[in-house]
Amino acid sequence: MYNFILKRLLSTIPVLLVVAVLVFSLLRLTPGDPAAIMAGDAANAEQIERIRAGLGLDQPIVLQFGIWLGRVVKGDLGESFYFRIGVAELIRQRLEPTFALAALTILMAVLVAVPLGVAAAWRFGGWFDRALMGFSVMGFSVPVFVLAYLLIWLVSLKLGWLPVQGYRRLADGFLPFIRHLILPAITLSVIYIALIARVTRASVLEALGEDYIRTARAKGLPEMRVLVRHALANAAVPIATVIGIGVAILIGGVVVTESVYAIPGLGRLTVDAVLARDFPTIQGVILFFSCVYVLVNLLIDVSYVFLDPRIRY
Amino acid sequence: MKVLANWSVRIGGAALLVLVLVAAAAPWLGTVDPTLFDAASRDLRPGEAGEVTTLEGETIRHVFLMGSDSFGRDIYSRVLYGARVSLVVGISAALVALFFGVLLGLAAGYVRALDGPLMRVMDGIMAIPAILIAIALVALWRATLPTVIFAIAIPEIPRVARLVRALALSIREEPYVEAAVALGTPAARIMFSHILPNCVAPLLVQATYTCAFAILLEAILSFLGVGLSPDIPTWGNIMAEGRVQFVAYPHNVFFPGVFLAVTVLAVNILGDGLRDTLDPKMAKRV
Numbered sequence: 001m002y003n004f005i006l007k008r009l010l011s012t013i014p015v016l017l018v019v020a021v022l023v024f025s026l027l028r029l030t031p032g033d034p035a036a037i038m039a040g041d042a043a044n045a046e047q048i049e050r051i052r053a054g055l056g057l058d059q060p061i062v063l064q065f066g067i068w069l070g071r072v073v074k075g076d077l078g079e080s081f082y083f084r085i086g087v088a089e090l091i092r093q094r095l096e097p098t099f100a101l102a103a104l105t106i107l108m109a110v111l112v113a114v115p116l117g118v119a120a121a122w123r124f125g126g127w128f129d130r131a132l133m134g135f136s137v138m139g140f141s142v143p144v145f146v147l148a149y150l151l152i153w154l155v156s157l158k159l160g161w162l163p164v165q166g167y168r169r170l171a172d173g174f175l176p177f178i179r180h181l182i183l184p185a186i187t188l189s190v191i192y193i194a195l196i197a198r199v200t201r202a203s204v205l206e207a208l209g210e211d212y213i214r215t216a217r218a219k220g221l222p223e224m225r226v227l228v229r230h231a232l233a234n235a236a237v238p239i240a241t242v243i244g245i246g247v248a249i250l251i252g253g254v255v256v257t258e259s260v261y262a263i264p265g266l267g268r269l270t271v272d273a274v275l276a277r278d279f280p281t282i283q284g285v286i287l288f289f290s291c292v293y294v295l296v297n298l299l300i301d302v303s304y305v306f307l308d309p310r311i312r313y
Numbered sequence: 314m315k316v317l318a319n320w321s322v323r324i325g326g327a328a329l330l331v332l333v334l335v336a337a338a339a340p341w342l343g344t345v346d347p348t349l350f351d352a353a354s355r356d357l358r359p360g361e362a363g364e365v366t367t368l369e370g371e372t373i374r375h376v377f378l379m380g381s382d383s384f385g386r387d388i389y390s391r392v393l394y395g396a397r398v399s400l401v402v403g404i405s406a407a408l409v410a411l412f413f414g415v416l417l418g419l420a421a422g423y424v425r426a427l428d429g430p431l432m433r434v435m436d437g438i439m440a441i442p443a444i445l446i447a448i449a450l451v452a453l454w455r456a457t458l459p460t461v462i463f464a465i466a467i468p469e470i471p472r473v474a475r476l477v478r479a480l481a482l483s484i485r486e487e488p489y490v491e492a493a494v495a496l497g498t499p500a501a502r503i504m505f506s507h508i509l510p511n512c513v514a515p516l517l518v519q520a521t522y523t524c525a526f527a528i529l530l531e532a533i534l535s536f537l538g539v540g541l542s543p544d545i546p547t548w549g550n551i552m553a554e555g556r557v558q559f560v561a562y563p564h565n566v567f568f569p570g571v572f573l574a575v576t577v578l579a580v581n582i583l584g585d586g587l588r589d590t591l592d593p594k595m596a597k598r599v
Contacts, residue, residue: 018437026449037453137585141578143529145536145552146570153563164560252444256533260556270445274452274539282449290441 001305008301012294019290020072023283024065038279040081047081077284082276087284091266097167098254098265100177104185105250106243109192114239116193117200118227124205132197139194144253148187148260155183165262184261188253192246199242203235210234236307244300251289321586328579336396344390345373347546356383359564379568382554391546392569398547399528399576402462406527407520409466414473415516419504421474422481432478435471443468447530451539461534461541465527476519480512514591521584525577532573548573 027034035052036043043051052058056067071078077087120129156164162183168176207213208231216226251267258267266285273281316322335342345365359380364372365387379388421431438446450464484490485508493503534540535549536556543550548569555565 014433015436015440018434019440022437022441026453137581138578141525141581142574143532143570143577145533146566146574149552149556149559149563149566149570152559157560248439248442251442252533255444255448256537259537270448271537271539274448274537277452279452282452286441286445286449289445293442294440 004305005302008298012298015294016291019287019294020069021065023286023290024068026283027279028061028064037277038078038081040277040279043081072287077287078280080273080278080281080284082273082278082281087280090269090281091284091288094264094266094269096169096265097263098258098267100170100181101184101188101257101263101265102250102254104178104181105188105192105253108185109189109196110243112189113193113196114200114232117197117239118204118232120197120201121204121208121231122223122227124208129201132201136194136198139190142190144187144191144256145260147190148184148257151183151187152260165260167261167263167265180261180263184257184263187260188250188257191249191253195246195249196239196242200232200235200239203238204231207231207234234308237304240300240303240307244297247293247296251293316587316590319586319590321582321589323586325579325581325583325586328575329583332396332576332579333400335393336400339390339393339397342393344393345387347386347391347394348544350384350386356381356558356562358562359388359568380562380564382551382565383558383562388551388565388568391551392548392572395546395548395551395569396572396576398458398541398545399531399573401458402465402531403524403528403580405462406466406469406531407524409462410469410473410523410527411516411520413466414470415477415509415512417470418474418477419481419508422478423485423500423504423508428478431474435474438468439471441468443526444530444533447534448537448539451534456534456540456542458541461531465530465534469523469526473516473519473523476515477512480515481508484508484511518584518588518592521580521587525580525584528573528580529577 027037033048033052035048035055035057038055039048039051056064059067075088077091079085080087080090083090116132120132123129152164155161163180166180168180170177204227213226213230216230217223221230254265255267255270257263258265259271262268266288269281270285272278273285346367350365361380362374362376363381364374366372379392381387382391417431417435421428421435446468447464450467451461454460454464481504490503490507493507498507531540531547532549532552535547536553537549538553540549541547543554551569552566555562555569559566
């Protein structure tokens, strides 16, 4: 077990290394002076020169990568010329809203999608099943910002139930915090619900065809117990997998949702950095998000051991 | 044909066909130049009449079916012309992703020495969320039609490459490939004449989904203000300009939003239909 975790941990290194090379080469493989691009449009010659020296641009490219990677590993992501502070510090400041939004979204999505998927598989081919599949195609197709405006218009403007936009820190009280977060989380969770419900339905459907389900029913177990303890438990691994894969969609959604709802998180930071062409920040955010994605999927792989006792590494 | 008997293919295909025709025939559908503005026709509600001033300085009466924006531009004309951008970007990005994905996938699936290194690079690209890659590339290259297409296509290449590689790995074990190898057929010929034709059906399905995703992503880039220049009417740009006045004039956001959603929905439904008829193995999986 510990061997497996260690092995799986080591296997993320090549992926992260490739990510690092890609992020690094983002600037180096483009025509133009990397130091000038890094410094931003408003920089003067002296600033560019300082950055050039800092990046080691007079060194061979492999050495440049080494210098850069060495700093990144130590947590030094460079300095944002636009926000005038270290990129690592910037990311730390913007982490709370994004983390809160993502956590609430995943929680809501799983709580809604799994029961829906089980119910659809239980009544396979019925009206509920077809309605859910229809909803899921819609969920994949309605862009997150269109949905966001639809919800703002309906819930905030017409009904006046929730604030239109903005963010309150958890430290300022739980109620304002959750009131500002609930609409963005609903917006973001729709595509996630579509994804998880689809996979839950497919895997539960497959499990329901197994002999042990017939046995469980034959020995007179209540239908609820058959569905949850026997069918759903056996469908847990694919569901966990899709939750992990969905994190990529979630990160993309965060960028858009935070912009619409004016939430000062990492997604908003990404857009601001791009608009300001603040490349140290862009690189830092991409590295950070990719590491989160890889780590979440690592954790999910490890969780298989608990979800499926047959899996022994 | 089996494909055309499928209702998802019929509905999605028909909706898409209508959209293509509308986009192509935009100048003849009662539109005006989508960049024309008139200070007298600002912020009109849908259906209100106003006027637009042509480039020659001539003022013509015009009914603003979908209202106007804060510059007095006709939303209806902008939405119709915006369809052109969405469709061009969606289809081109799918083709670019397909082209590079097929090349890389065939190479990885058929040439054993390339498999490891190529697939590790693909894994790395897939570890970065697609929107972030696209945003970063657009920021770097500055947004024009070709750069936006490539920025959207690049994160999609690994998906195609993985698919082709997996197919190639199983097809290369087929007796006819073995026979071709025994006859001394060059590797390139085996890849393109023996393996590739057997990948067409799943690739077509994948291309449809890529197209839907590309249309979405283009709109997102425009909406965030990092995509195509605001002078070009794209659905994302119209929404980005409309969002400022969303509370008072929601139509600026809703009309392009509905067009965008329906288009992506049509492409996705078409993809589901193609998958069910062309690629039953994949249909069973999800």
